[in-house]
Amino acid sequence: MDKYLNKILAGDCIEVMRGIPDGSVDAVFADSPYNLQLGVKTLYRPEDQTAARAVRDSWDSFESPDEYDKFTRQWVAECKRILKPDGAFWTIGSYHNIFRIGAILQDLGFWILNDIVWVKTNPMPNFRGTRFTNAHETLIWATPTKTGKYTFNYETMKKLNGGKQMRSDWDINICLGEERIKDANGKSLHNTQKPLDLLRRVILATTKPGDIILDPFIGSGTTAAAAHELGRNFIGIEREESYVSAARERVANTQTIDLSDIEVTAPKRAEPRVAFTELIEAGLLYAGQTLVGPHGDRVMISHDGQLVHTLYGKASIHVMAARIQNCVSFNGWDYWSAEKRDGTLVPIDELRKYVRNVKRDMKQAA
Numbered sequence: 001m002d003k004y005l006n007k008i009l010a011g012d013c014i015e016v017m018r019g020i021p022d023g024s025v026d027a028v029f030a031d032s033p034y035n036l037q038l039g040v041k042t043l044y045r046p047e048d049q050t051a052a053r054a055v056r057d058s059w060d061s062f063e064s065p066d067e068y069d070k071f072t073r074q075w076v077a078e079c080k081r082i083l084k085p086d087g088a089f090w091t092i093g094s095y096h097n098i099f100r101i102g103a104i105l106q107d108l109g110f111w112i113l114n115d116i117v118w119v120k121t122n123p124m125p126n127f128r129g130t131r132f133t134n135a136h137e138t139l140i141w142a143t144p145t146k147t148g149k150y151t152f153n154y155e156t157m158k159k160l161n162g163g164k165q166m167r168s169d170w171d172i173n174i175c176l177g178e179e180r181i182k183d184a185n186g187k188s189l190h191n192t193q194k195p196l197d198l199l200r201r202v203i204l205a206t207t208k209p210g211d212i213i214l215d216p217f218i219g220s221g222t223t224a225a226a227a228h229e230l231g232r233n234f235i236g237i238e239r240e241e242s243y244v245s246a247a248r249e250r251v252a253n254t255q256t257i258d259l260s261d262i263e264v265t266a267p268k269r270a271e272p273r274v275a276f277t278e279l280i281e282a283g284l285l286y287a288g289q290t291l292v293g294p295h296g297d298r299v300m301i302s303h304d305g306q307l308v309h310t311l312y313g314k315a316s317i318h319v320m321a322a323r324i325q326n327c328v329s330f331n332g333w334d335y336w337s338a339e340k341r342d343g344t345l346v347p348i349d350e351l352r353k354y355v356r357n358v359k360r361d362m363k364q365a366a
Contacts, residue, residue, distance in 0.1 A: 005212065008224060008236040008247045013216035016237045017078040025235065026151075026211035027088040028079045029202060029223050031194060034097045035068045068097070073104050075216055080108055082214060086148045088206040091140050092118070092194070098138045111146040115139065117169045118198060122176070141206065151206050155264035160204070172197050181220040181246050189246055190220040199226035204263065207232055221247025225254045272359040274352045276317050276332075277305035282358075284338075284351045291317075291336040292345055297324050299336075307336075317348070 001024060009016050062068040083089060089110060091101055105112065116139040123135040143150045157166035175195040183189045199222050207213060209231040215223035218236030220243055227234040228251055238244045279285045280301070287303040299307040299320060306314050312323045317332030333352060337345040 001212075004235045006228075006233055006235075008218060008221065008238060008244055008251065010238060010241065010244045012239050013237045014074050014078055017075070017082060017214075017216060020082050020214075020235070022081055023084045024212070025082050025087065025214045026084055027203075027207045027213045028083060028090065029199065029213060029215050030075070030079065030089075030091045031192065031215070031217050031219065031223075032072065032075065032091065032093070032097075032101070033062070033068075033217070034094055034192070035062050035065075065100070069100060069104065072097075072101055073108070076101070076104055076108055076110075079214070079216065080110065080144050083144050085145055086150050087144060088150055089140075089142045089144065090202055090206070092137055094134065094137050098140065102140055105140065105142055110142040110144060111148065112140060112142045113150065114141045114168055116141065119169055119171045120174045121171050122173050124174070139202070151208060151211075153205055153208075153264065156262065157201075157205050159264055160201070160262070166205075170198070170201065172201075175222075181250065183242070190243060193220050194222050196222060196226055196229075199223050200230065203227060203230050203232060209259070209263075218247050219243050221250040224251045228254045229257050231256055231259065272356050272363070274355045274359070275305075276348075278355055279348065279351050280305055282355055284354065285348070290339040291348065292339055293321070293324060293335055293337075 001021065004020055062071065079089060089105075091105075092098075093101055102112065102115075118137045118139060120135050120137070123133055126133045154165075158164065160166070172195055175193045179196060181189045181193060203213065203226055210233065212233045212235065213223060213227045214235045214237075216237045218224060218238045221236065224234045224236045224247060236247060238247060280287070285301060287301055289301045291299050291301065291307060293299075297309075299309045302308050302314065307317060307320045308314050309320060309324070312320060315323060317336055318330060319332075321330040321332045321335035322328060333349045337347045338351065339345055
């Protein structure tokens with residue numbers, strides 16, 4: 001793997017990938033050709049008729065949908081072979097190609113976990129003025145098998161989202177200004193360069209420090225730069241020489257960043273499980289005690305560890321929280337606080353953390 005690791009490799013992605021060992025990478029991010037097939041070389045803004053460059057590069061041109069599908073199936077199959085069984089597969093596209101890629105992924109046995117809508121907060125307008133402004137692109141997150149124990153850094157995403165669960169719509173600026181890689185004439189080198197913030201989020205969400213991320217269409221090097229910043233390894237492949245040179249220079253000028261305030265390395269699901277009844281057994285809660293919700297909802301703990309409400313009957317901490325809020329499900333650990341005898345409140349999740357730490361210490365001692 002040394003000849004591939006942390007390098008931008010020049011060549012056809014399918015040919016290069018054939019030399020990479022089976023099950024050797026932790027994640028793939030693929031920004032493949034969109035097959036836009038635009039019929040004109042120059043588009044004009046409807047407001048002032050100034051010219052805007054269309055994507056007419058040879059690498060985005062295919063003779064037919066069948067040819068595009070054949071190419072897609074080949075590179076996706078190689079990615080699946082190279083990915084570890086628990087690896088993360090990401091791809092991005094527009095309405096021109098993302099549905100075709102999604103179908104091929106399912107045909108090849110991938111299990112789709114999420115589709116993410118990248119909402120462009122500063123999108124380019126529809127230059128002809130004949131359609132809605134295309135203000136988003138779609139990412140697909142999948143794993144090679146349905147049973148794969150994939151990485152998802154839930155707590156990190158929650159922290160980046162101000163303490164709230166990260167949603168599947170991401171508001172991120174398109175790549176402009178200083179971030180845009182320029183050619184010798186000062187013009188944008190790559191028409192579809194993706195913003196670093198997009199790749200940072202993908203990498204922080206579904207990989208661990210030291211993981212290997214493959215990008216078979218590295219372009220101007222965004223995936224490699226983000227991986228290097230975040231303490232991951234990368235393999236980049238690109239057939240266009242001008243992009244290869246720019247990507248190598250870009251990575252060489254990229255510095256790693258301190259992640260101590262960003263990444264949460266111990267997700268809750270990896271910690272010892274604690275049942276609500278264990279808090280009662282530990283003497284931290286007791287039958288007859290009142291739990292209070294964030295909106296003043298009051299319930300009583302029954303002798304069997306269930307909660308009793310005058311209107312909503314008897315249920316677990318999770319079901320009761322969902323019933324009160326009229327929703328399908330809710331995490332009761334985040335909802336309830338215990339009322340102490342002096343009238344003060346303590347979140348039951350804090351009590352759970354105490355029991356969890358005791359269980360962890362006992363396990364380590366054993």
